[in-house]
Amino acid sequence: MSKVFSSTKSAYLAGFLDGDGSIYVRLKPNKDYRYGFQIAPYIVFFQSNKGREKFEKLCSVMGIGYIRERNDGILEYVINRQAEIQTFLKAIYPYLVLKREQAKLMLKILEKKKMVKSQKEFNQLAQLVDQFRNLNYSKKRKRYTLTP
């Protein structure tokens, strides 16, 4: 990440992420990886195509990530490089209101990811990834338990 954001720029980006962005991490099955899975972290912002010009301006200010257009015309601004996600989240963390827990858990996962040295440690990491799902989706989600 080439720039260090000013405090107001960091605060702006925290607000933008809280309002429009998404932080998540996926476990993707991939035989090329030692433990059979790739850990793929993402920060994504969304805009409809009509705001393309300004969205591109905003993204160029950040100096990281890339823009892609979905088939339905929605623009996604994606940050998926680990080092960029870490620098970005550390900069905006003090100003986050709505997505603090996700940011904290993501930073923890990325830190732990570097240290994994066994299948057991990888499994622990995978459990942290699972916690993400609970943060991003409703805590009131119904769990159906079959009882005899």
Added chain:
Amino acid sequence: MSKVFSSTKSAYLAGFLDGDGSIYVRLKPNKDYRYGFQIAPYIVFFQSNKGREKFEKLCSVMGIGYIRERNDGILEYVINRQAEIQTFLKAIYPYLVLKREQAKLMLKILEKKKMVKSQKEFNQLAQLVDQFRNLNYSKKRKRYTLTP
């Protein structure tokens, strides 16, 4: 509006508005009003119900507006008092990136609204309100012209 926001708070709210919020103004037919229409300005933020607790926290920090729940479960945080909209927009304006034009036009409309003294001046004001529609919807919207 009871609080003056710090610069990072203003920047955060600018980012949140850019990401998730909406600025618009409606001309509502209303016979009680001198020129037959009420000019109703709004700033609205949206969140799904699952983020209710944090959204309420965020809104209480602002100290203005109110929360309402739509039938589809989406929460709307609405600021619709003229003085509050003005104070809010003036505070966050320096940090806005995507919605600068809307904020500028809204402030112009609210300023002009106080000065209206004739039907002609009201019509000019109504034209400004019409400009809003063009800002909020696609500039590439097709206009069909019937030619002979």
